[in-house]
Amino acid sequence: MSSTAPEMGGRRDASFEREPARRVFASELRECRYQFKDGEDEKSPTFVLLPTGERSNRIFISGTLTEKSRQGEQNVFYRGRVIDPTGTFFVMAGSYQPEAMQQLAKIETPAFVSVTGKPNLYQKPDGSYLVSVRVESITVVDKETRDLWVLDTAARTLDRLDALATGTSPDIAKAKEQYPTLDPAVYRKNVFDALAQIKM
Amino acid sequence: MDYSEATERISRKYAKTGHEIDRQKIEGKLRRLVEEFGVQPAEAERSVTNELNKEFNITPAGVPGTPGPAGGATSEKKIADARPGDWVTIEGKVVSLSAPASPAIAQSGILADESGAIRFVVWAKSNAPKMDEGAWYRLDSAVVDEYKNIPNLKVHSGTTITAIDRTDPLIPAPCAIKDLHPGIGSVRAKVVQEWDTTHDRMLQSGLIGDETGTVKFIIWKEQGKEKLAVGAVYSIFYAQADEFNERLSLNITGATIMQEEGDIATVTGGDTEVRGALVHIAPGSGIIKRCPVPGCNRALSRQNYCPIHEIQPRFEYDLRIKGWLDDGEKTHNILLKRDVVEPLTGMTLDQAKEIAENNPLGMDEVFLQMRDRVLGRYVVCKGREIENRLLVNTCEKMHFESGEHAKLLNRAGGAS
Numbered sequence: 001m002s003s004t005a006p007e008m009g010g011r012r013d014a015s016f017e018r019e020p021a022r023r024v025f026a027s028e029l030r031e032c033r034y035q036f037k038d039g040e041d042e043k044s045p046t047f048v049l050l051p052t053g054e055r056s057n058r059i060f061i062s063g064t065l066t067e068k069s070r071q072g073e074q075n076v077f078y079r080g081r082v083i084d085p086t087g088t089f090f091v092m093a094g095s096y097q098p099e100a101m102q103q104l105a106k107i108e109t110p111a112f113v114s115v116t117g118k119p120n121l122y123q124k125p126d127g128s129y130l131v132s133v134r135v136e137s138i139t140v141v142d143k144e145t146r147d148l149w150v151l152d153t154a155a156r157t158l159d160r161l162d163a164l165a166t167g168t169s170p171d172i173a174k175a176k177e178q179y180p181t182l183d184p185a186v187y188r189k190n191v192f193d194a195l196a197q198i199k200m
Numbered sequence: 201m202d203y204s205e206a207t208e209r210i211s212r213k214y215a216k217t218g219h220e221i222d223r224q225k226i227e228g229k230l231r232r233l234v235e236e237f238g239v240q241p242a243e244a245e246r247s248v249t250n251e252l253n254k255e256f257n258i259t260p261a262g263v264p265g266t267p268g269p270a271g272g273a274t275s276e277k278k279i280a281d282a283r284p285g286d287w288v289t290i291e292g293k294v295v296s297l298s299a300p301a302s303p304a305i306a307q308s309g310i311l312a313d314e315s316g317a318i319r320f321v322v323w324a325k326s327n328a329p330k331m332d333e334g335a336w337y338r339l340d341s342a343v344v345d346e347y348k349n350i351p352n353l354k355v356h357s358g359t360t361i362t363a364i365d366r367t368d369p370l371i372p373a374p375c376a377i378k379d380l381h382p383g384i385g386s387v388r389a390k391v392v393q394e395w396d397t398t399h400d401r402m403l404q405s406g407l408i409g410d411e412t413g414t415v416k417f418i419i420w421k422e423q424g425k426e427k428l429a430v431g432a433v434y435s436i437f438y439a440q441a442d443e444f445n446e447r448l449s450l451n452i453t454g455a456t457i458m459q460e461e462g463d464i465a466t467v468t469g470g471d472t473e474v475r476g477a478l479v480h481i482a483p484g485s486g487i488i489k490r491c492p493v494p495g496c497n498r499a500l501s502r503q504n505y506c507p508i509h510e511i512q513p514r515f516e517y518d519l520r521i522k523g524w525l526d527d528g529e530k531t532h533n534i535l536l537k538r539d540v541v542e543p544l545t546g547m548t549l550d551q552a553k554e555i556a557e558n559n560p561l562g563m564d565e566v567f568l569q570m571r572d573r574v575l576g577r578y579v580v581c582k583g584r585e586i587e588n589r590l591l592v593n594t595c596e597k598m599h600f601e602s603g604e605h606a607k608l609l610n611r612a613g614g615a616s
Contacts, residue, residue: 018524018531021479060477060526062576114576116479116526137480139576147600148578152477154608156528192612195605 021060021116023153024050026087027190029059032131034178035121048119048131051179052160052187053172058118059133061089062141062149065113068104078104080138082115085150085194091115093135100135107140114141114149147198154191161187203230206245209340209360210252217327219256242274246287246341249358258357274341280315282353284346290353291338292318293370294331295438296454299422307331310384310438310454311339311353312370317384317438318344320353328361336366349382349443372437378412380450382443387415387450390433390464403427407584408436408450409466415441416449425453433460447587472585474534475598476527481575485522486567487552489515502563517553521545521570525581525590533589534581540595544579545570 034049047055061082068080077094078101093100100117107113117133124130161184164172175182207230211221226248233244252258274287282288295317297309307322307330320342322328331337340360342353355361372386380387389408397405403419404427417439419425428434439455441448484499491498491506492514498506499518506512519538524531542548552566559565583592 018533020529020531021477021526023528058479060479060528060576062477114477116477116576137575139572141576144600145577148598149477151600151604151608152528152578154612158608158611188612192609195609195612198605 019045019057021058022050022054022056023149023156024056024059024061025153025157025190025194026061026063026082026084026089028052028086028157028187029089029119029131030087031179032119032121033129034174046118046120048121049171049175049178050160051175051182052157052184053164053167053169053175054160055171056119058116058136060114060116060149061133062112062114062146063089064146065107065109065111065138068107068109070105077101080104080109082113084153085197086190089115089133090130091117091133091135091138093138097135100137103138104135107138111140112143112146113138114145150194150198154195157187157191161191201231201234201241203227203234206230206241210245210249213249213357213360214252214256217256217258219252221252242287242289242341246274246358249341253357278315279311279313279318282318282344282351284344284351286344288342288344288353289338289340290318290342291336291364291366293336293366294333295370295456297331297333298454309333310440311337312372312384312438314370317372317386318351318353319347319384319440320355322355323357326355326357326359328355328359331361336364338362338364350440351383374435376412377408377410377415380415380441380448382441382448384438385441385450386435386437386455387439388433388435388460388464389415390466391428391430392466394430403453406430408434410464411466414466416447418449418451418453420451420453422453428457429459433462433464434458435460471582472590473580473582474525474527474532474590475578475580476525476532477576477578478523478574479526479531479576480524481567481571482522482524483567485520486570487549487556487563488518488520490518492516517549517556519547519549519552521574523575525579532581532585534583534592534595535589536581536592536595540592541570544595544597545573547573 028051031051032048035046037044037046045057047057050056063082063084066081066083068078070076070078075095077092080091082089082091093104115135115138117135119131119133122130122132164184207223207227210226211223214221229248230244233247234241274289277288277290279290279292292311292313295310295312297307300308304324305321306324309320310317311320339355342355342359345352345354374388375385377387377389387410389410392407392409392414394406401421403421403425405418407414408417435458436452437456439450439452441450489500489504491500491509491512493509496509500506500512500515504512504515519541521536521541523534525534538549547570555566556563578598579595580598581590581592581595583590
C-alpha cells in the first residue's frame with residue numbers, strides 16, 4: 001500500500017499523477033479529525049488523514065442518495081446524503097462544480113449513486129466536526145455497483161488495518177499520534193457488518 | 201623508470217602527421233615531469249602531447265575544457281567502469297561500425313570488452329588509423345563524455361590506437377529489459393508488436409519483450425538491415441538504449457541480431473490489467489470527428505479544424521472515451537477506442553451519429569448519455585500502457601462474485 005503523495009511541484013511536471021480516490025466507509029470517514037496540506041504552495045493538495053492510517057485527497061463512494069436539497073440564494077448549491085451500510089456521507093456541490101451540481105440536481109431520490117469527490121473537514125460552531133464531500137461527479141448506478149463498492153471498500157479497509165498493525169509509513173505514525181484511542185477491532189467489525197448487510 | 205614506451209607512443213603519433221620529434225627531448229620532458237614534479241606518468245604524457253600540439257598548432261578535437269586534477273589522469277579501465285569525464289585506456293573489440301553522422305566524424309561504432317560495451321566516435325581531425333569491425337584494439341588516452349545521457353568514448357588527436365592480437369570470441373550477457381539503462385545493452389527478447397513506421401528513414405518499429413518487461417525498438421534504414429518477424433525470439437547484442445521523456449527505446453540498427461529457437465513468456469505486450477472504478481470521463485469523449493486526410497486521423501475541433509490540414513468538411517465520425525480508472529491506490533489514464541466503446545456503452549457509431557445530427561444538443565448529448573452509462577461503474581480494463589496512458593483493448597463491467605464476498609466476510613470476521 002503506497003501512501004506517498006507526489007513530490008512538491010510534481011503537479012507541474014509532465015508526469016502528473018492524479019490523486020487516487022480512496023475507498024472508505026462512512027463510519028470511518030466520520031471519525032477524521034486531522035486535515036493537512038502537502039506542501040506550502042497555495043495549490044498544494046489538501047488531505048484528510050483516515051484513522052486507519054492513510055491520507056486521502058479524494059474518495060470514491062457508492063451508496064443510496066436519500067435526500068438532496070437546494071440551498072443559498074445568490075450562490076446556489078446542493079447538499080445531499082449518501083447512505084452506505086455503516087452510516088452517512090454528507091455531499092455537496094456548488095457553483096464551483098457546475099457540472100456536478102447539475103448532475104446532482106437532476107437525480108430523483110432515492111437512488112443508488114456513485115460519487116467521486118474531495119473530503120473536507122469542518123468544525124461547527126458548537127465544536128463538533130463534520131466531514132463533507134465536495135462532489136466532482138455523481139451518477140445514478142445500479143445495486144450491483146453499490147455491492148461491488150462494499151466489497152472493494154471492505155478489502156481496502158482490511159488492507160489498511162493490516163498495514164496499520166505492522167506498517168511504519170509516515171501516515172500510519174501520524175494516525176497513531178492523531179487518533180490515540182483508535183481501536184482497530186472496531187473498524188474490523190464495521191467491515192464485517194457492512195459485508196453482512198449486502199445480500200448475495 | 202622507463203619512458204621509452206610513452207616516448208614511442210608520442211613520436212609515433214606525430215610521425216603520422218609528418219612531424220619529426222626529438223625523442224630524447226620528449227623523454228627528458230617526461231622524466232622531468234614525473235621525477236621532479238611528481239606528475240603521474242599518464243598525466244605527464246598528456247601534458248607533453250598538449251605541448252607538442254601547441255607547438256605544431258594541432259587542436260585536439262573533443263577534449264573537454266578542464267579535466268579535473270585527478271580525473272585528468274588516464275587509467276586503464278574496463279568499459280563498464282568508464283564514467284563520463286574519465287580519461288581512459290581501454291582494450292576492446294569493435295563489434296559494430298555505423299555510418300558517421302557528420303563529416304567531422306571519421307568512424308563511429310561500438311567497442312566492447314568482457315565487462316560491457318560503449319559507443320565510440322573517432323574524430324576526423326584525430327587522424328587515427330581506421331579500425332576494422334571484429335578486431336581488437338588498445339585505445340590509449342581516450343576521453344569518455346556523455347551524449348544524450350549515454351556514455352561515449354571519444355578518440356581525439358591525443359589518443360593512440362594500437363591493434364592488438366586477440367581473437368577470443370566475446371559473448372555479451374543479455375540484460376533483463378527492466379534493467380536496461382541508457383547506453384549499450386544486449387537483450388534476448390521476442391517481437392511482440394510491429395507498429396506503423398512514422399518516418400521515411402525508419403525500417404521498422406515496434407515492441408519487444410522478455411520475462412521482465414517490454415521496450416520500444418527501432419531499426420533505421422541502412423544497407424543490409426532486415427526487419428524482425430513478429431512472434432520470433434532474437435538475441436540482440438549491442439543495441440543502443442536511448443532515453444526520451446524518461447522512456448527508453450532500443451535502437452537496434454547497429455546491433456548484432458540472431459534469431460533464436462524457442463519462445464519467451466513475455467509480460468504485458470497488451471496485457472496490463474486494471475480493475476477499478478471509472479471516476480472521470482474527460483471532455484473529448486463520446487463521438488468525435490476525425491481528419492480524413494490519409495495517415496492523419498487527428499481529432500477535429502467543433503469547427504472541423506485539423507491542426508495540420510485546416511478545415512475538413514468531409515470529416516469521419518469516430519467514438520472514443522478518455523478518462524480515469526481508479527483502483528483506490530493509483531489512478532490510470534485510459535483511452536478506449538470505438539470497438540471497446542460500443543459494447544461498453546451499448547451505443548453504436550450509427551446510433552451516436554443519429555443523435556449527434558438530430559438531437560438539439562448534438563455531440564454533447566452523446567457525451568452525456570455515454571457518461572451516464574459508464575461513469576462510477578466498476579470495470580476491468582486490459583491493454584497496453586504507453587506514456588502513462590492505458591490504451592485499452594478490452595473493457596468489461598465487473599460483476600458481483602459471492603465467492604469474493606464470502607472470502608472478505610471470513611477475512612473481516614476471522615481476526616476478531
